[in-house]
Amino acid sequence: MKVRDLPISYVAILLDVAENFGASKSELLNLAGMDEATLENPEARCPEETFRVLLNSAIQKTGKHSLTLHFGQQLTLTSHGVFGYAVMSCRNIQQVIDILTKYYRLLLNNVSLIVKTEDDRISIEFHPARTRPEDCRHDTELFFAGLLSSIKHLLHIERVDAEVELEYPAPDYREDYQTILDCPVHFDQKISRIGFPIALMDEKPEYANPAMLKLYEQQCEELLSRMQSSEGLRVKVREYLVSAKQQFPSLEQAASHFYMSPRTFRRRLSDENVSFQKILDEVRRELAETYLRNPAISVNHTADLLGFHDVSNFRRAFIRWSDGISPSEFKKQHAHH
Incomplete structure (x- = not known):
């Protein structure tokens, strides 16, 4: 069983719900590249990505948000x-x-x-x-x-x-x-x-x-x-980085943590369509947003907590991660929370 598989019964129930709101079952199955026969097999699983496609298509077809x-x-x-x-x-x-x-x-x-x-x-x-x-x-x-x-x-x-x-x-x-x-x-x-x-x-x-x-x-x-045990390296690297908090490791340190040469480490991640930098950015972004939502933690302190020695580097990185929003704008938007 792969990590991101869901029970096929989810698909069957989702299709029934979508059909009640006027969508065509066969059209949705078609869009997700699935067929009726799969639904009959109680042992079958549905990859999570396929399920997402199905869900988004069902929302689109029914207009039911x-x-x-x-x-x-x-x-x-x-x-x-x-x-x-x-x-x-x-x-x-x-x-x-x-x-x-x-x-x-x-x-x-x-x-x-x-x-x-x-x-x-x-x-x-x-x-x-x-x-x-x-x-x-x-x-x-x-x-x-x-x-x-x-x-x-x-x-x-x-x-x-x-x-x-x-x-x-x-x-x-x-x-x-x-x-x-x-x-x-x-x-x-x-x-x-x-x-x-x-x-x-x-x-x-x-x-x-x-x-x-x-x-x-x-x-x-x-x-x-x-x-x-079937989880990809990406998930393990992500968990390793989250637990590292402030002291984020370099690619070389991460590779040696997983008993690989930097070259093998890069290749294994690239097989999963991701890079070490991308996972690091995701983790830093999520942690940054968590800290910035906290009224007691300033932008400068957030930069510190994420291992940025220079707040302007943090500002630039955050703007890159969040499609142009600066850390202080993000903080302002979430200040009422």
């Missing part, structure tokens, strides 16, 4: 494969959250989840790491709609007592958020997260089955380790 929310709402527990079965076997919602944070990478790439408990609330922060804001929005919509829908299915309830905060401005279909998520939704927040009352954690799904859970967890574990 909230399609991802509708799609997330329609996802069933069984559509998540072995991960979904693990969730269904949990003894309470707390265990569901534990399974989610342990194995979410089987379903969601390019994101990180952080669970926090404060007083009588538990919240899950959702941090997407895509470059295009609309991809980040789609990932966020999908996650929150899918999570709420799963909890409703598990507990057989109509509504979940939850509250959602989103770090982007309200899109023009904000009513669909209210209808589909069916809980308070706040836009333009510091981070995207969903909060639940701690009491919800004790609620018990009716299918709870500890023996089966053990079995499904083993399968999740196996899939995850297969996935990580």
Whole structure:
């Protein structure tokens, strides 16, 4: 299984949702270079890039910009494969959250989840790491709609007592958020997260089955380790750079960290259509944006934290990364957060 593959059931559900909004199933399959036969095979997987093409084409063909929310709402527990079965076997919602944070990478790439408990609330922060804001929005919509829908299915309830905060401005279909998520939704927040009352954690799904859970967890574990060993060098380099923070290594240092000569290291990355510099820029840009959103961290301090000895070099680099926006403009735009 390749790292960026999704269950084929996602494709089937997405096509049904798009068809309900007037798109042609066969036309969409055609655009994604897939055929009906693939959908019949429960073992089949869909490369994530193909799924993106499908999703964007479906939005275009239906003219329904909230399609991802509708799609997330329609996802069933069984559509998540072995991960979904693990969730269904949990003894309470707390265990569901534990399974989610342990194995979410089987379903969601390019994101990180952080669970926090404060007083009588538990919240899950959702941090997407895509470059295009609309991809980040789609990932966020999908996650929150899918999570709420799963909890409703598990507990057989109509509504979940939850509250959602989103770090982007309200899109023009904000009513669909209210209808589909069916809980308070706040836009333009510091981070995207969903909060639940701690009491919800004790609620018990009716299918709870500890023996089966053990079995499904083993399968999740196996899939995850297969996935990580097939992950490209790019992902490993990215993780290495993120953990390096201020002291970013040179290409030579990075190559030796991965036991390769600089030449092999360059070639291996180029096989994955990326360069060391490009990954370094991505990581620096993401960290820069995180620091600049923090009112307590100045532009100069941000430059420092990213290992730029000269703030004007940082300014030039940031303008290059962010299509002409300077660090201080970015800070101003996000100051109200």
